[in-house]
Amino acid sequence: MTERFSRRTFLRATAGASGIALLAGCTGASAGSDDETGGDTDGSESPAPDREMPDFDGWFDRTRNYDGVHDKTGESEVTVAVGADGNGGGFAFGPAAIKVSPGTTVVWEWTGNGGTHNVLHREGEFESELTALEGTTFEHTFEETGEYRYVCVPHETLGMVGIVVVE
Ligand SMILES: [Cu+2]
Known part of the structure; x- marks a missing residue:
């Protein structure tokens, strides 16, 4: 490894x-x-050469677009693309992994590529609708520190998963 x-x-x-x-x-x-x-x-x-790239216990083993944790700490709002290019098509969250500060709102925005997607938190704290419509947005504000793993249900097996690290 x-x-x-x-x-x-x-x-x-x-x-x-x-x-x-x-x-x-x-x-x-x-x-x-x-x-x-x-x-x-x-x-x-x-x-990026200076970007941290933890394994997250294998969470990104099938996620070919995982390119390290994008440090977005200190920003009040961060956007993640849904249907970003990766995993053999428009089957990625972009970036797959971000780090934010408590109180940050993450906005997932659908690109319109890769078909129908959703955003589903494993522990049930947030769940978007299932849609393919370009321009759709879904947001969640993260108040508590921790690691929030989420998936796109239709494309999870292709590696369309993500994580928000709040610290
Ligand atoms: Cu998907």
Whole structure:
């Protein structure tokens, strides 16, 4: 697992370019995916060099667009795309992982790509409608510190999951 950092950093230029590059990276067959000996070739996008990339107990094992925790602390409102490019199509939350301060409102905004999506918190604290409509928004204000894991029910198995870290 420790090889992930450097490998993902190496892949950053290609993985971030397009869904096609991302998909190619995930097959493990194209250049760049086997430059190191790590057996973990899930093709995740690479993080910015200084971005933390915790494993979250494997929460993002199938999430190829996970590119580290985007630090949004100190912002009162943060937007996450629903149907962002990733996981073989418009099947991603973008960014997949964010860190916010208590009191922050997270706004999920539907891109219109990837079909029908929703936002479902595992522990039932928030749940959006199920829709494909571009421009739909759903928001939740996080008051308590903690890790909030959520999924898109139709595409969870494709890796369309996310996390909000409140600290
Ligand atoms: Cu979805």
